Amino acid sequence: MKRLLTASFFALIMAGMTSCSVQKQSSAGKVNLPDKKEVLEVSRRANQYFMNKWPDTGKEIIGKKVWPSNLWTRAVYYEGLIALYKIDPKKEYYDYAISWSDKHNWDMMRDTYTRNADNQACGQTYLDLYEIDGKKNPERIKFVKASIDSMIATNKVDEWWWIDALQMGMPIFTKLGRITGEKKYFEKNYEMYAFTKYKHGGNGLYNPEDKLWWRDKSFVPPYKEPNGEDCYWSRGNGWVVAALAKTLEDTPKSDPHYQEYLKDYKDLLSALLPIQREDGFWNASLHDPTNFGGKEMTGTALFVYGMAYGINKGLIDRDTYLPVVVKAWNAIAKDSVQPNGFLGWVQGTGKEPKDGQPLAVDKQPDFEDYGLGCLLLAGSEVYKLK
Template sequence: MKKNFILLSVLLIVVSACSVHSVEPEFEKAYIRSIMVKATDWQLKNPKHNLKDWTNGAFYAGVFAAWETTRSDHIYDALSRMGNTNQWEPFRRFYHADDVAICQTYIDLYRIEKRQEMIRPTIDTIGLFIEKPYPTRGKVDIIKWWWCDALFMGPPVLVKLGVTLDDPSYFAANDKYFKECYDLLYNKEEKLFARDLNYVVKNDSSDRYEANGERIFWSRGNGWVMGGLVRILKELPADYPERPFYEGLYKDMAERVVGLQPQDGLWRASLLDPDSYPGGEVSGSGFFCYALAWGINNKLLDKETYLPAVRKAWVGLTRCVNEEGRVGWVQPIGADPQKNFSPDSWEVYGTGALLLAGSEVIKLPKR
């Protein structure tokens, strides 16, 4: 009898140990760090686009988050190499949010090294952006941030500058331009942003709809908006008068987005017509995962409500990373939801979104 009891006890210990080890390895900290390093390394070995381009602005935001998470020397070296190669300059257009997205990472690195050449071109370019009018063609681009993705590209640069330089005038400028975009593109009933004025329903012959008759709201654009909101909220002082506006918008979008999440955890290219699009879209899903996980970690979102959605999203994202570290199922560059992507479709911004998501998922509370 005693022998059987001992044998049973040993078996229970073994089963218990195996169960603990086998429960969702995607959430083990060592695994998260390893997949972030693997994805970063693959993407660095397979560069795409000009290093100053908006695509790399999103990627290197993720690379910086990967460095913060892993403290990897070779990742930091890659960040420094990018900045030095670019001579710490924005891209060509001072007036376009796409061309300053890379400046988010310049500012982050400046905060560490405090070298003026790392931030001076950004200050000068944003000065021109604020002082000069947008060179509009008078159709869609009637405000400075006239497409919703711009809310990831531009606002964090202005807010980061305001914090870094202790100059709240940058906060005020961001408030003005952000709210112009909000007024133009945000649908308060759907709690989602149209991509640009072409996709705002105006009840005329120019209106566009999905195959199922729903309005067009794509996951990537709205994912980037939510990612941008997180990067604003991480910076703004707690007592800043306009902070409640950004928090309220963030919470409204979070509630809506979670309600649209498919069972496999990954949002489709079109949020309101998911059945028309193949597979989960990683760049939009990555930014949603990042934004929702950050909200849980910072107690803006209820853990019981949102944690299951984040966990599903993260598991789905990790399944889109192949053995080499390439992040697939990323929608190509374009203005609207598309169907021309697959497990082999990759883009640098998809990797950036995954890295940002991992940087917050690793901090999540246990169940």
């Protein structure tokens, strides 16, 4: 049954659609792309702040618990660092990533045979470094492959019960599929993705009506936001955007599920257009701007990454999305990245809009690494825009 939008949210959507329509019409003219030197400077500045603060790549992260430094938050940072390295190949970036991988023996977090995507996320960087060095060091992917092969050896496909897991896990399967040429990685990737999309939470975590994703079964209807709308967490949907962009990058177009990934990716991006904030950011709660509304960098950066990637690859309409990307990137560069490289407006770890709130330009999140990873992923694709 089609759900009714609240009057206030309907007005917001219509205003946003009008804005996007105007953007598309005006974008036939020249859109001023961010200056490449400035994009690089912003990315370098934020990254240098972090590298200066964390010179020891193996140092444990101490918060409410003690975490090894190859946990998922740090893994996302290194994904971003590798993306930066590919447009700005500084040896210090490469050495920093190699040092981190060496400190953890190129293994998953705590257990090679973990089935938890968060614990496997570090494997994305190991695979990237293996390829950067011309596939000359098979020990770099030994444990990644063993971990994923152990999952393929079973019939279980329900491990990705929260949408963040798609970004942590899917790119490992598709990278291994591309590197080895073995279809089993693409097949298992789809089986697990399909379970998340269609079955977790009862009928799946994807809502084809709104083209957005619930974070996990805790947020499927009848759960509602204060304004009566469904709860769509910005960063959670950002993780899905990133997962699909990376999956499209490595999955052959001949794969039987490529078109479904592409449709889900394009549909999700289209759902973001009318709800971009006037200042360029997206709210932490995508369909309830009154529930901890305000600037939020991580979800916004992941949306920028996914949209800029699509423009660069010719997957989405440039005239529609370029003004949105430029507006969002400019907002991040101006309002989030501070003169010393510190990132403001970063929502701390969690699973919903209220976590880590309230945000501020000078507030330190509980983990500062994944936000930087999101920024570097975005910057790397914005840099490539032509």
